[in-house]
Amino acid sequence: KAGVTQTPRYLIKTRGQQVTLSCSPISGHRSVSWYQQTPGQGLQFLFEYFSETQRNKGNFPGRFSGRQFSNSRSEMNVSTLELGDSALYLCASSPFSLASSYNEQFFGPGTRLTVL
Amino acid sequence: AQKITQTQPGMFVQEKEAVTLDCTYDTSDQSYGLFWYKQPSSGEMIFLIYQGSYDEQNATEGRYSLNFQKARKSANLVISASQLGDSAMYFCAGEDSNYQLIWGAGTKLIIKP
Numbered sequence: 001k002a003g004v005t006q007t008p009r010y011l012i013k014t015r016g017q018q019v020t021l022s023c024s025p026i027s028g029h030r031s032v033s034w035y036q037q038t039p040g041q042g043l044q045f046l047f048e049y050f051s052e053t054q055r056n057k058g059n060f061p062g063r064f065s066g067r068q069f070s071n072s073r074s075e076m077n078v079s080t081l082e083l084g085d086s087a088l089y090l091c092a093s094s095p096f097s098l099a100s101s102y103n104e105q106f107f108g109p110g111t112r113l114t115v116l
Numbered sequence: 117a118q119k120i121t122q123t124q125p126g127m128f129v130q131e132k133e134a135v136t137l138d139c140t141y142d143t144s145d146q147s148y149g150l151f152w153y154k155q156p157s158s159g160e161m162i163f164l165i166y167q168g169s170y171d172e173q174n175a176t177e178g179r180y181s182l183n184f185q186k187a188r189k190s191a192n193l194v195i196s197a198s199q200l201g202d203s204a205m206y207f208c209a210g211e212d213s214n215y216q217l218i219w220g221a222g223t224k225l226i227i228k229p
Contacts, residue, residue: 043207043219056216088159098215105217107153109160 002027004093004108012114017032018079021111025072025093031055032074033105034066035100037088046089049074078113086115118143118221120130120210128226135198136183137223139208140190149211150178150191155222156204162204167191203227 005024013019025032031060033056034046045058049068066076072093089112092105119142129135141150142148153163166216167182169189183192195202203226209217 042221043209043217045216048216056214058216090159090161092161104151104163104166105161106163110159112159 004091004106006089006108006111008111009041009109010112010114012116013081014116015081015083017081018077019081019113021076021078021089021091021113022075023076023091023093023108025074025091025096026106029093029095029106030072031094032068032072033092033094034074034076035090035109036060037090037110038084038086043090046076048098055097083115088112102107105113118210118212118218120146120208122206122220122223123218124223124228125221126224128177128228128229129198131200132197135195135202135223135225137193137195137208138207139192139219139220140188141208141210143189143210145213148189150182151209151217152182152191152193153207153209153212154204155204155207161207163168164191165193171186185226198227200229 007022025035033048052068064067068074074115088110090110091108094105114116121140123138140144148169150167154162163174165177165180167184174184179196205222207222208220
């Protein structure tokens with residue numbers, strides 16, 4: 001069974017631009033969560049999508065948005081990029097929504113975004 | 117606010133020795149879960165083991181086990197017979213009441229040959 005895939009793996013953008021990251025979950029998984037990982041703030045939850053609906057959202061500005069398609073693939077968009085958005089963005093999939101007890105998440109390799 | 121504390125920023129351990137990584141969850145919830153993940157230099161998070169607060173037994177998965185102390189809300193990860201491939205960042209995460217994961221700062225483990 002193929003794991004979680006994320007594209008692209010690396011991305012370089014300049015301030016003010018926007019970026020779209022893609023995540024394909026494990027086949028049959030309906031929940032996709034996004035995380036931001038930086039040396040200073042560590043890992044922080046961005047949002048979760050389940051059955052094309054955003055179920056949960058972390059404490060990030062509205063510049064960060066996402067969506068999920070009917071095949072469970074998810075995209076994350078960051079508009080008006082800032083230097084502080086440079087980070088490793090991790091996507092994780094689960095069979096069920098995170099709002100159920102004990103929900104193991106399977107992570108992708110991440111997209112490393114650098115904002116210049 | 118809920119918080120995960122991992123007190124060891126880094127550890128050096130001799131190959132084949134056992135290693136214990138600390139994790140404490142500062143939460144007022146009585147029902148919660150604690151997860152451990154491994155992150156090699158490649159960046160991918162790998163799930164290792166889980167402990168629910170109402171689980172009667174300490175969780176074990178192969179060479180990984182948890183020393184769960186309910187009163188302290190801590191779940192220390194024990195890796196037995198460490199191997200060179202165990203060198204990585206190790207993150208503890210706690211599940212909050214909204215089922216979001218609160219992550220610790222991580223421990224960088226280096227296994228010496």
